[in-house]
Amino acid sequence: xxxxxxxxxxxxxxxxxxxxxxxxxxxxxxxxxxxxxxxxxxxxxxxxxxxxxxxxxxxxxxxxxxxxxxxxxxxxxxxxxxxxxxxxxxxxxxxxxxxxxxxxxxxxxxxxxxxxxxxxxxxxxxxxxxxxxxxxxxxxxxxxxxxxxxxxxxxxxxxxxxxxxxxxxxxxxxxxxxxxxxxxxxxxxxxxxxxxxxxxxxxxxxxxxxxxxxxxxxxxxxxxxxxxxxxxxxxxxxxxxxxxxxxxxxxxxxxxxxxxxxxxxxxxxxxxxxxxxxxxxxxxxxxxxxxxxxxxxxxxxxxxxxxxxxxxxxxxxxxxxxxxxxxxxxxxxxxxxxxxxxxxxxxxxxxxxxxxxxxxxxxxxxxxxxxxxxxxxxxxxxxxxxxxxxxxxxxxxxxxxxxxxxxxxxxxxxxxxxxxxxxxxxxxxxxxxxxxxxxxxxxxxxxxxxxxxxxxxxxxxxxxxxxxxxxxxxxxxxxxxxxxxxxxxxxxxxxxxxxxxxxxxxx
Amino acid sequence: xxxxxxxxxxxxxxxxxxxxxxxxxxxxxxxxxxxxxxxxxxxxxxxxxxxxxxxxxxxxxxxxxxxxxxxxxxxxxxxxxxxxxxxxxxxxxxxxxxxxxxxxxxxxxxxxxxxxx
Numbered sequence: 001x002x003x004x005x006x007x008x009x010x011x012x013x014x015x016x017x018x019x020x021x022x023x024x025x026x027x028x029x030x031x032x033x034x035x036x037x038x039x040x041x042x043x044x045x046x047x048x049x050x051x052x053x054x055x056x057x058x059x060x061x062x063x064x065x066x067x068x069x070x071x072x073x074x075x076x077x078x079x080x081x082x083x084x085x086x087x088x089x090x091x092x093x094x095x096x097x098x099x100x101x102x103x104x105x106x107x108x109x110x111x112x113x114x115x116x117x118x119x120x121x122x123x124x125x126x127x128x129x130x131x132x133x134x135x136x137x138x139x140x141x142x143x144x145x146x147x148x149x150x151x152x153x154x155x156x157x158x159x160x161x162x163x164x165x166x167x168x169x170x171x172x173x174x175x176x177x178x179x180x181x182x183x184x185x186x187x188x189x190x191x192x193x194x195x196x197x198x199x200x201x202x203x204x205x206x207x208x209x210x211x212x213x214x215x216x217x218x219x220x221x222x223x224x225x226x227x228x229x230x231x232x233x234x235x236x237x238x239x240x241x242x243x244x245x246x247x248x249x250x251x252x253x254x255x256x257x258x259x260x261x262x263x264x265x266x267x268x269x270x271x272x273x274x275x276x277x278x279x280x281x282x283x284x285x286x287x288x289x290x291x292x293x294x295x296x297x298x299x300x301x302x303x304x305x306x307x308x309x310x311x312x313x314x315x316x317x318x319x320x321x322x323x324x325x326x327x328x329x330x331x332x333x334x335x336x337x338x339x340x341x342x343x344x345x346x347x348x349x350x351x352x353x354x355x356x357x358x359x360x361x362x363x364x365x366x367x368x369x370x371x372x373x374x375x376x377x378x379x380x381x382x383x384x385x386x387x388x389x390x391x392x393x394x395x396x397x398x399x400x401x402x403x404x405x406x407x408x409x410x411x412x413x414x415x416x417x418x419x420x421x422x423x424x425x426x427x428x429x430x431x432x433x434x435x436x437x438x439x440x441x442x443x444x445x446x447x448x449x450x451x452x453x454x455x456x457x458x459x460x461x462x463x464x465x466x467x468x469x470x471x472x473x474x475x476x477x478x479x480x481x482x483x484x485x486x487x488x489x490x491x492x493x494x495x496x497x498x499x500x501x502x503x504x505x506x507x
Numbered sequence: 508x509x510x511x512x513x514x515x516x517x518x519x520x521x522x523x524x525x526x527x528x529x530x531x532x533x534x535x536x537x538x539x540x541x542x543x544x545x546x547x548x549x550x551x552x553x554x555x556x557x558x559x560x561x562x563x564x565x566x567x568x569x570x571x572x573x574x575x576x577x578x579x580x581x582x583x584x585x586x587x588x589x590x591x592x593x594x595x596x597x598x599x600x601x602x603x604x605x606x607x608x609x610x611x612x613x614x615x616x617x618x619x620x621x622x623x624x
């Protein structure tokens with residue numbers, strides 16, 4: 001049983017999604033089923049994480065084909081932790097969708113596609129085969145296209161065209177990389193690839209292939225010259241979809257970069273310098289972009305890009321401490337960004353739009369909600385003891401150790417510009433006096449909601465704020481997990497041994 | 508044969524990128540289709556071409572001997588074709604919708620999402 005536990009997060013999501021298809025015209029049933037299913041998924045993901053934590057890396061050879069021939073599912077600590085976070089965010093967003101997603105949209109299969117997307121995410125985290133990773137990426141992007149366009153407003157379609165083009169292009173680049181890699185090594189299993197790559201004498205071709213992968217994943221992650229699809233599309237769908245995208249989608253790209261550049265092509269030389277410079281530019285342009293935007297959702301979209309720079313910066317330093325920082329930052333960022341986009345949805349219901357100059361007076365009108373919303377905003381800046389502060393300790397420490405003044409400046413710049421942006425948002429939304437704006441007749445405002453609708457918007461935010469507080473107060477737990485992940489990533493032998501089941505043979 | 512396929516792959520990539528850089532929505536999709544076919548050919552080519560040697564183990568022996576055609580790239584291409592087929596059909600519906608709501612197929616006219624108001 002326990003060896004099959006690793007595939008359950010994928011299968012459960014598939015079962016929920018297919019079950020939901022049978023209730024196509026019954027939004028209410030779908031809403032209940034989705035929440036129940038997501039809760040089960042959280043339980044299974046925590047069981048998987050517990051097993052991985054206690055017994056080490058879990059491996060399942062699909063179809064019982066031995067390791068390099070079939071597809072392996074590998075659950076190391078990083079994958080298991082990300083699957084757990086994904087399932088938590090999915091549960092929270094499926095509750096949030098209750099109010100945020102109108103029934104007309106649910107009737108176009110919102111919940112089913114939503115669970116297919118979560119299935120794709122879990123699969124991408126758990127797979128140990130590079131071509132299988134491509135397939136999961138395609139599952140993710142096709143679901144995200146549908147979620148992005150559901151409703152079909154003009155701005156959504158426009159955003160989707162941009163999102164579609166660049167993501168298709170990145171998939172093609174990724175597939176090109178796989179083709180070249182297979183031509184050179186004759187293998188697709190990531191563990192076997194990590195053994196073959198060092199023995200290849202033609203270092204030039206290895207370098208080229210690794211750069212092709214960097215471009216492919218760079219588009220997904222939203223790295224510097226390739227991020228323009230992100231702010232063009234993330235503000236167009238309803239807040240529940242934005243929260244899912246903002247929290248999880250770019251992080252899959254970051255996960256793939258971390259996996260590929262620790263296991264298959266360990267970072268060194270030119271690649272390391274390129275990633276470092278890209279991380280710097282990503283932070284710079286993300287930060288400056290967020291500063292000039294006048295719409296709160298777009299500010300948050302640019303902040304995603306800015307903070308991707310943190311994780312890639314940590315990866316590019318390529319020491320154990322830096323990876324610990326990068327992974328911890330990723331855990332923190334998934335939760336905080338999802339919360340921020342959900343808060344953006346609440347803003348929209350309060351003010352009728354999300355333009356900064358139209359908002360204001362939140363602290364007077366809703367003092368308790370303001371306190372709730374302040375926690376994720378301050379956590380993002382990294383005000384101690386909130387969660388953004390702790391990974392920065394590792395990241396700053398690692399840049400000192402590596403004597404990398406450049407990365408240190410980048411990290412300081414990112415923290416500072418985040419502070420300025422959040423201060424601007426705080427001033428405009430919370431502190432400034434409320435502006436009199438004309439009410440839209442069609443829109444149901446927040447104060448017209450009944451208790452059930454209100455709680456469906458606020459409870460999910462409350463749940464994620466609790467997770468943020470857990471990160472903040474029990475930071476040593478997360479640090480412990482991150483340290484183990486950092487250790488596993490730097491010593492990829494463990495991963496290879498687990499996949500080829502070498503430990504048992506030695507006994 | 509390899510040279511021919513390599514040139515073909517290059518042409519498909521070049522043509523695909525050229526079409527993507529054009530301003531028309533329809534040409535954008537054509538570009539993506541061309542690139543998708545180019546990458547499939549590349550996988551086929553990189554898997555190594557072996558003529559007339561199917562990977563079937565003869566009855567009297569237990570393993571394959573000598574050169575044989577690698578079946579894995581063909582499985583990969585099959586998967587990639589199916590996936591790109593699905594995505595392309597979605598893309599065609601998407602551009603039809605885009606043409607209906609934006610009322611032009613000029614990509615430069617689709618600039619509402621990047622406005623800073």
